Amino acid sequence: MAPITNGRLIFKEIPTGYPIPGQTTAYDTSSHIDLETEPLNGSILVKTLVLSVDPYLRGKMRAPERESYTPPFFVNEVLYNYGVGKVIRSETSAFRAGDYVYGILDFAEYFIPKDITKLEVIVNRETTLPYSVYLGAAGMPGQTSYYGWKEYAKAKAGEVIFVSTAAGPVGSIVVQLAKQDGLKVIASAGTDEKVKFCKKIGADVAFNYKTTNTADVLAKEGPIDIYWDNVGGPTLEAAIANTALRARIIICGYISQYNGEEDYGIKSMKNVLSNRLSINGLLVFDHQDRYKDEFYKVIPKKLASGEFIYTEDITRGLEKGGEAILEVQKG
Numbered sequence: 001m002a003p004i005t006n007g008r009l010i011f012k013e014i015p016t017g018y019p020i021p022g023q024t025t026a027y028d029t030s031s032h033i034d035l036e037t038e039p040l041n042g043s044i045l046v047k048t049l050v051l052s053v054d055p056y057l058r059g060k061m062r063a064p065e066r067e068s069y070t071p072p073f074f075v076n077e078v079l080y081n082y083g084v085g086k087v088i089r090s091e092t093s094a095f096r097a098g099d100y101v102y103g104i105l106d107f108a109e110y111f112i113p114k115d116i117t118k119l120e121v122i123v124n125r126e127t128t129l130p131y132s133v134y135l136g137a138a139g140m141p142g143q144t145s146y147y148g149w150k151e152y153a154k155a156k157a158g159e160v161i162f163v164s165t166a167a168g169p170v171g172s173i174v175v176q177l178a179k180q181d182g183l184k185v186i187a188s189a190g191t192d193e194k195v196k197f198c199k200k201i202g203a204d205v206a207f208n209y210k211t212t213n214t215a216d217v218l219a220k221e222g223p224i225d226i227y228w229d230n231v232g233g234p235t236l237e238a239a240i241a242n243t244a245l246r247a248r249i250i251i252c253g254y255i256s257q258y259n260g261e262e263d264y265g266i267k268s269m270k271n272v273l274s275n276r277l278s279i280n281g282l283l284v285f286d287h288q289d290r291y292k293d294e295f296y297k298v299i300p301k302k303l304a305s306g307e308f309i310y311t312e313d314i315t316r317g318l319e320k321g322g323e324a325i326l327e328v329q330k331g
Contacts, residue, residue, distance in 0.1 A: 003032040009107035009321040011073040015061055018259045018329055021322030024061065025079065033110050035088060043112050044095050046085040046119075048105050052135035053315075053324045055253055057081060069283055079107040079321070082140050084122060084131045092116060102134060107321055128304045136169040137310035138300045140284055144252060145173035146295045147287035152250045152280045153226055157182030160222055162239055165230035165331075166203060167194035169310070170252060173299070174228050175201050176308045186221050188214060188235070190331045201309050209235065218242035228252060233264040240277070241268035249279045259329055 008028045015024045038045060060073045073079060083105030087095050094116060095101065103119035105111065113119060122134060129138060136142065155161070161178045165171045166187030178185050179202035187203035189195050190210055198206035205221050207214075215238040218224060223244035229236050232254025239249065271277065302308040315324040 003034045005029050005109075006031040006033040007109045007318050008078050009318055011061065011075055011077055011079050013075060014063055015259075019058060019061055019322070019325050021326055025322040025325060027319040027321065031108075035110065038112065040089060040091045040112055042091050043114070043116055044087050044092060044101075044119075045089040045110060045112055046101060046105065047088050047110055048083055048085045048108060048318075049100075050132045050135060051083040051105060051107060051318075051321070052081050052139065052141075053321070053328050054081065054141065055328055057325060058259060058329055078111075080104055081107070082135055084134060095119075095121065100131065102139075107318060109318060129300060132312060132314065133300075133303060133310065136312060137173055137303055137308070138296075141169035142173050142299050143288070143292065143295050144282065144284045145170050145177065146299060147284060147291045148228070148250050148252060148282040149174060149177045150291055150294075151287055152248060152278075152282065153178075154248060155181045155183055155226060158184070159225035160184045160186065160244070161226040161228065162186040162188075162218060162222070162224045163203075163228045163230075164188050164209075164235050164239075165190075165253075166198045166206070167311075168230065171228065171230055172197070172201055172310065173308065175203055176302075178226075179203075183226070184221075186217065186224065188217075197311065214238045215241065223247070226250070229254070237264070237266045237268050240266060240271050243271055243275050243277055246276050246278070249277060251279065251281045 008031055010026050010028045012026045013024060059068055060070055062072050064072050084100060084102050085105050087097050087099040087101060090097055099121045101119040102122035161183050163171045163174050166175050167189040175185050175187055185203045187198040187206045188209040189198055192208055195206045195208050207217050214235055218238055219242055222242040224242055225244050225247050227239040227249045229251050230253040303310055
């Protein structure tokens with residue numbers, strides 16, 4: 001078989017603000033691969049089917065010497081993230097040709113993983129769910145919601161929770177977990193369409209934070225017992241200022257400061273003391289050993305049955321990957 005073009009998305013330079021398609025990242029067609037003869041050296045050849053574009057990828061676009069909870073991307077190398085692919089060839093007993101695999105995949109049409117331990121055969125536990133859902137509501141974002149809820153929420157029926165970015169893959173599952181447990185849910189989102197979705201999945205109060213003052217809503221509908229934070233900044237400040245006694249704050253993300261913005265000084269921190277707040281940072285991999293099996297037994301079934309509702313925003317074509325990364329950062 002003659003070599004074919006192997007399109008890839010390359011990390012080209014460290015951004016100072018938003019990642020710019022064609023500048024921060026670039027679609028590259030200079031690589032070629034022969035699917036029948038490419039040396040595997042004991043590994044597997046994977047055809048990439050679908051990749052997840054998550055907010056945390058911006059944090060990997062940093063100088064290598066800056067430490068963080070996840071390794072950085074390196075300039076002129078291929079980006080990578082959670083994805084689903086199909087095994088084309090295999091030289092290991094761990095995988096067979098035809099297997100569908102889930103885990104860390106390159107942003108490339110085809111790739112040979114250096115570390116196959118980062119991949120696992122995915123069993124489509126609910127055949128009505130597309131594989132793409134296993135990167136969103138039934139994947140890492142959904143796991144983040146489920147693990148954080150089980151570990152930190154300590155929810156009681158009748159309590160009040162505020163969820164920011166509530167229409168996203170993490171926030172929307174949190175909203176539905178909270179309603180399942182009998183809480184009043186306040187949800188914020190960035191468009192009127194997303195606000196409608198928040199109401200559809202059960203939010204008692206939903207508002208567009210771009211046109212409605214968050215602090216005013218929380219003062220009227222709170223105080224809040226739980227705040228699920230995906231944005232940081234002024235929204236976190238407003239939440240802390242409107243907490244109930246012994247409220248819990250779960251820090252899942254701070255996208256308001258991912259793209260070169262100045263650190264935001266929270267003025268309401270005195271409430272941490274006076275209201276005896278608990279604040280926890282949430283990283284999904286800290287809790288996989290404890291909750292992963294339980295998650296797969298519970299959440300895919302709820303999604304497949306329609307008990308839990310999900311949406312997907314799909315960009316087709318690896319050449320548009322840079323645009324998808326930017327769109328996620330801009331909400």
